[in-house]
Amino acid sequence: MNTTTSTTSTTSTTSRQTPVSLLGLGAMGTALARTWLAAGHPLTVWNRTPGRAEALAPEGAKVADGAAEAVAASTLVVVCLLDDASVGTTLDGVDLTGKDLVNLTTTTPAEARARAAWAGERGARYLDGGIMAVPPMVGIPEAGGYVFYSGSRELFDLHRATLAVPVGTTYVGEDAGFAALHDVALLSAMYGMFAGATHAFALIRREDIDPVAFAPLLGDWIKAMVDPSVGRTARLLASGDLASDVDSNLAMQVAGTKTLLTTAEEQGVSAELIRPQLDLMRRLLAASTGEEDLTGTVDLLLK
Numbered sequence: 001m002n003t004t005t006s007t008t009s010t011t012s013t014t015s016r017q018t019p020v021s022l023l024g025l026g027a028m029g030t031a032l033a034r035t036w037l038a039a040g041h042p043l044t045v046w047n048r049t050p051g052r053a054e055a056l057a058p059e060g061a062k063v064a065d066g067a068a069e070a071v072a073a074s075t076l077v078v079v080c081l082l083d084d085a086s087v088g089t090t091l092d093g094v095d096l097t098g099k100d101l102v103n104l105t106t107t108t109p110a111e112a113r114a115r116a117a118w119a120g121e122r123g124a125r126y127l128d129g130g131i132m133a134v135p136p137m138v139g140i141p142e143a144g145g146y147v148f149y150s151g152s153r154e155l156f157d158l159h160r161a162t163l164a165v166p167v168g169t170t171y172v173g174e175d176a177g178f179a180a181l182h183d184v185a186l187l188s189a190m191y192g193m194f195a196g197a198t199h200a201f202a203l204i205r206r207e208d209i210d211p212v213a214f215a216p217l218l219g220d221w222i223k224a225m226v227d228p229s230v231g232r233t234a235r236l237l238a239s240g241d242l243a244s245d246v247d248s249n250l251a252m253q254v255a256g257t258k259t260l261l262t263t264a265e266e267q268g269v270s271a272e273l274i275r276p277q278l279d280l281m282r283r284l285l286a287a288s289t290g291e292e293d294l295t296g297t298v299d300l301l302l303k
Contacts, residue, residue, distance in 0.1 A: 018162045019044070021074040023067055023090060024105070025052040028131065029080040031138035032104075035166040037061060038139070046070035048090075068094045076159055077124075080104040084111040088118070097123035100155055102163065104129040104147065108184070109177030116151055116176035127151040127159075128176045130183025131167070138166045146170050150178035193222065195273040202269045233295050242292040251290030254281050 018041060022033050025047035036043050037059050046064040047053045053063045064070035067090050071077050077099050081087050084107045101124045103115060112128040119126040133145025146168035149156050156163075156171050163169050172178045200218055201211060236242050257278045264271045271278075280297040288296060 017041075018076060018159070019074040020162065021046075021064075021070045021077045022080065023047075023070055023077070024080040024082075025049075025056070026080070026082075027135040028104075028138070030056070031135040032078070032080060032166045033061060034059065035139035036162075039165045041162070041165070042074075044070050044073035067091065071096065071099060076100050076102065076162065078102045078104060083107070084115060087115065095122075099124040100127075100159060101125065102127045102129060102149075102155075102159070104131055106130070106183070107180050109181040112150070112180045113175070113177040125152050125155045126176060127155050128179045130179040132183065132186065133167050141168070144168075148172050148179040148182045150174070150180075150182075151176040193226070197222070199264075199269070199271075199273045203263065203267050205269075206267065232293070233298070236293070236295045237298060242295045243289075246291065246293045248293065249291050250281065250285050250288065250293060250296075253294065254278075254285045254290070257281065 020036055020041050021044045022029060022036070023046050025033060025045060029047070030052065033043060033045055033056055037056070042062070043056075043060065044062045044064050045053045045056055046067050046069070050063075053061070057063050062073065064073060071091070071094050075098065077096075079087055079090070079101070081090060082105070084105060087103060087105050096119060101119050103112070103126070107115065107128070116126040116128065127149050128151050130148040131145075132148065133143070137143035137145035147163070147170070149163070149169055149171050150173050153171070153174055156169075160169055172182050197218060201214075204211065204214055232245055235245065260274065260278065261271055264274075277297075280300055281294060283300055284294070284296045
């Protein structure tokens with residue numbers, strides 16, 4: 001995988017001169033629009049609800065009467081809509097010949113690949129994007145937001161400076177589905193982390209323990225465990241030797257799960273958020289020596 005990262009920049013003369021057409025002005029689309037306008041881009045906007053587009057006119061945006069007019073206004077066309085179906089509906093019958101279509105709509109990898117083929121059949125080059133930011137992070141480099149991009153490398157290189165104006169850019173490969181896959185993989189990890197934190201707070205909820213005082217202990221512990229664990233898991237998966245570089249072996253960890261479940265029961269807390277992981281650990285132990293760590297649970301998830 002060829003990965004390229006850049007930080008947000010508003011200093012490029014080329015990027016300031018690049019016209020952009022933006023379709024979709026929800027919270028994220030509006031944040032993108034305002035950042036491009038502030039950087040000096042000629043910007044044409046369209047939104048299904050006209051008022052959102054018209055609100056940007058005093059800031060310099062040209063408001064298109066329809067999606068077709070917006071697409072016609074610029075070579076670089078960015079869509080940031082509700083879902084993949086809305087992209088198809090919005091661009092149905094619109095002439096995309098010669099356009100550079102950048103899709104920042106949240107999709108699945110399969111939808112992104114199908115949309116890339118769909119765009120190619122209509123004469124457009126295609127980039128898919130997975131936004132790793134929330135609207136308040138847009139236009140603020142120190143906030144650390146960025147967008148995964150995948151698809152045409154040539155197209156990414158051509159528009160990289162423009163795309164980097166609102167948030168940083170990270171190119172993850174020619175496969176159009178890779179941006180969405182990276183996006184969903186990171187979000188899935190995030191929700192797994194949230195699940196663990198939720199369970200931890202539930203355990204102390206009825207006790208005389210200040211959750212505000214408990215929070216930094218929990219946060220520091222998660223950081224201390226996650227950083228080395230993620231790197232180790234990646235190395236073991238790459239090498240195929242799952243019994244190397246093991247700090248706490250599987251047998252020892254499974255032995256400790258009884259305490260976790262019993263404590264949850266004593267505290268009157270459902271174990272539904274942690275039980276799936278514990279069950280995977282037990283399945284792995286039943287099929288192994290117990291000397292490896294938890295890395296093997298990755299392959300147990302593969303159907």
